[in-house]
Amino acid sequence: MYAEIIIDITHEKLDRTFEYKVPEELEGELAIGSSVLVPFGNGGKVRQGFIVGFSGECSFDPDRIKEIRGRAPKSVRIEENLVALAAWMKEHYGGTMIQALKTVWPVKKQERPREKRVIRRRVTIEEGKEWLALFQKKNQKARARLMQALLDNEEADYGWILRKIGVNASVVRALEEKQILSVETEKVWRNPVKAAGGRQDEITYTEEQKEAIRIFKEDYQAGNLRTYLLYGVTGSGKTEVYMEMIRKVVEQGKQAIVLIPEIALTYQTVMRFVRVFGNRVSIMNSRLSPGERYDQMLRAKKGEIDVMIGPRSALFTPFEHLGLIVIDEEHEPTYKSEQVPRYHARETAVKRAQIEGASVVLGSATPSLEAFDGCLKGRYRLLRLTRRVRRQRMAQVSVIDMREELKKGNRSILSDCLREKIQDRLEKKEQVMLFLNRRGFAGFLSCRSCGYVVKCPHCDVSLSWHKGGRMICHYCGYEEEMIHVCPSCGSPHIGAFKAGTQQVEDLIRREFPGAGVLRMDLDTTRGKESYETILSAFADQEADILIGTQMIVKGHDFPNVTLVGVLAADLSLYISDYRAAERTFALLCQAAGRAGRGAVPGEAVIQSYNPDHYSIQAAARQDYEAFFAEEMKFRTLMGYPPAAHLMAVLMTSGDEVLLNTGASYLKKFAQRIRTDSGLEIIGPASPAVGKIKDQYRKVLYLKHEDYRVLTRAKDKMEQYIEMNEGFQKIRIQFDFDPVQTF
Numbered sequence: 001m002y003a004e005i006i007i008d009i010t011h012e013k014l015d016r017t018f019e020y021k022v023p024e025e026l027e028g029e030l031a032i033g034s035s036v037l038v039p040f041g042n043g044g045k046v047r048q049g050f051i052v053g054f055s056g057e058c059s060f061d062p063d064r065i066k067e068i069r070g071r072a073p074k075s076v077r078i079e080e081n082l083v084a085l086a087a088w089m090k091e092h093y094g095g096t097m098i099q100a101l102k103t104v105w106p107v108k109k110q111e112r113p114r115e116k117r118v119i120r121r122r123v124t125i126e127e128g129k130e131w132l133a134l135f136q137k138k139n140q141k142a143r144a145r146l147m148q149a150l151l152d153n154e155e156a157d158y159g160w161i162l163r164k165i166g167v168n169a170s171v172v173r174a175l176e177e178k179q180i181l182s183v184e185t186e187k188v189w190r191n192p193v194k195a196a197g198g199r200q201d202e203i204t205y206t207e208e209q210k211e212a213i214r215i216f217k218e219d220y221q222a223g224n225l226r227t228y229l230l231y232g233v234t235g236s237g238k239t240e241v242y243m244e245m246i247r248k249v250v251e252q253g254k255q256a257i258v259l260i261p262e263i264a265l266t267y268q269t270v271m272r273f274v275r276v277f278g279n280r281v282s283i284m285n286s287r288l289s290p291g292e293r294y295d296q297m298l299r300a301k302k303g304e305i306d307v308m309i310g311p312r313s314a315l316f317t318p319f320e321h322l323g324l325i326v327i328d329e330e331h332e333p334t335y336k337s338e339q340v341p342r343y344h345a346r347e348t349a350v351k352r353a354q355i356e357g358a359s360v361v362l363g364s365a366t367p368s369l370e371a372f373d374g375c376l377k378g379r380y381r382l383l384r385l386t387r388r389v390r391r392q393r394m395a396q397v398s399v400i401d402m403r404e405e406l407k408k409g410n411r412s413i414l415s416d417c418l419r420e421k422i423q424d425r426l427e428k429k430e431q432v433m434l435f436l437n438r439r440g441f442a443g444f445l446s447c448r449s450c451g452y453v454v455k456c457p458h459c460d461v462s463l464s465w466h467k468g469g470r471m472i473c474h475y476c477g478y479e480e481e482m483i484h485v486c487p488s489c490g491s492p493h494i495g496a497f498k499a500g501t502q503q504v505e506d507l508i509r510r511e512f513p514g515a516g517v518l519r520m521d522l523d524t525t526r527g528k529e530s531y532e533t534i535l536s537a538f539a540d541q542e543a544d545i546l547i548g549t550q551m552i553v554k555g556h557d558f559p560n561v562t563l564v565g566v567l568a569a570d571l572s573l574y575i576s577d578y579r580a581a582e583r584t585f586a587l588l589c590q591a592a593g594r595a596g597r598g599a600v601p602g603e604a605v606i607q608s609y610n611p612d613h614y615s616i617q618a619a620a621r622q623d624y625e626a627f628f629a630e631e632m633k634f635r636t637l638m639g640y641p642p643a644a645h646l647m648a649v650l651m652t653s654g655d656e657v658l659l660n661t662g663a664s665y666l667k668k669f670a671q672r673i674r675t676d677s678g679l680e681i682i683g684p685a686s687p688a689v690g691k692i693k694d695q696y697r698k699v700l701y702l703k704h705e706d707y708r709v710l711t712r713a714k715d716k717m718e719q720y721i722e723m724n725e726g727f728q729k730i731r732i733q734f735d736f737d738p739v740q741t742f
Contacts, residue, residue, distance in 0.1 A: 004053035033078035093341035094734035117158035232385030234593020254323025261332035449491035477685030520548035559598025588619035
């Protein structure tokens, strides 16, 4: 028996399988995905590798084939289906097979189990009473206390006994020797999910919810496993629909994965699922300890979990009977990996579902253009929820023109309208959320008088401000000098937005000294349970105002919040990224959707220096399809996804001259490919941050309508890079349809 093995070395020249003989003592013990130790190279140095296939024959002289040394110590096998998924990811997104395998490998090594010692009574009640009388007669007080405790409880925690009744280990051993009790060690799962009080209330579904559930159940029962887009306005009850779909899958003996975009959403989401599925729900995320992650993986493999919830990495939970993958808030950019292979969870989930025979449900109030376009083209089935579950009105949205505020002499980050509404809610004992849209912070210059933003004349994205007085396009490299006077209206009030969440918090505390204020951003959520602490405090109405970045507007449900204020809505609109309008629309809709989810109607105030922009106007009306139609015109005109496909080639090196030379050679090679494929090439240009940790960066973009043309271009470029030694000191990564520019 021979094994095909990928060696654990990340290098393009070693990105292939190597054959090794399986020792007789390991035949039948190893499987695809097993981690083994093998001699590698001329020196026979022992390396770790992963088995990706077996064969009864070898392609070389059997006498020259080296033998597997043994299993890698404390290693955890990758499931065979996940190995197949890794092979697809490597082919679809680039990188090496070993990088793909490590991506789908949720836990890298075994962890020591957590153990609990238990004392159990081995004698009957009558015998125990006789022993108790004997100990009392002999004045053996400690033994008598221990015997009385065992008569009260047949078994008890070892540590609790020692602490509670004041006995030591020698007393326990004495009774153990007399066979009155036994001390046993039990393995205890580390469980990161705290039990939730109460059970799920009886749900009355709306007609739209019933229809979505019916369609899914009928398809599933008929074995018609497909991908659905559950497009529902904020507050329309998407989570309840997910749970009913999962209930159907679990009844069939299957398991489900629920992906959420951020760890911040874990607390509320998990509690809702625990109330329905009890202790058969768990979580997987980067905040867990290695022991917690290992235990959740074992529980999943043993079938002790029905539902796994977590961010992107939870997609690789090793379920043996996967039936459904749910991706909530599927439009979020966090579903795209920033590490090689740069996979997207949406596409990868669809592929895993195909491999394992499962369904996929994408959910969003503001679907990605790719998902909605997929429905229009028949790849996905559209399920709509157009009304909130309790018939609450959508929040009434006001768009405030901050240029007019400036004309009135108001230079504050708060408009007069928002300030008045905050005061009104405080008087009514209602809660307020203030969302600071900081994406693209200080990345561009805007005029506070007229809203003008300088754009690249070639790419229709904003120019980014760089130190040294230059404005640069991160797509094509176009540059121009910094401006200090607005070319549109002549105003000197042109510059970068300089307020952060800390400054907003200080301002709110000064303006409303009696209000309780919480802040939620990267600085306040570094602790393991900081998300839960802040969110539960706000849910319990321990504060009146919650200030935060994007993490506060995604998926949270606070019934007492009746006002949401969006500060500087423009900041995400003019980042140097073709998805800027889509992100802005989604964020504003999500923010407005946090208001009025209880009995009292809600309001949202959007402050903007460009209130007439189509993304802001469509968000104020909560009109996704109008936005989609307008945005697709732009994407089609410029050849951006989903109208076409885009491949970014990111190059980094510590040698700036070498990097510039390598980038120009790679562009010339791409131009040779273009002659027979119609590729459009942009760049190379410096990305937003041109140097990180002494590593210079360049990026080249390739566009084409056919994804396969780009993957073939990637394969040819990888071959060209491997054949030319000059590229050895340049790190090159490929990213397909990037969700944000570099």
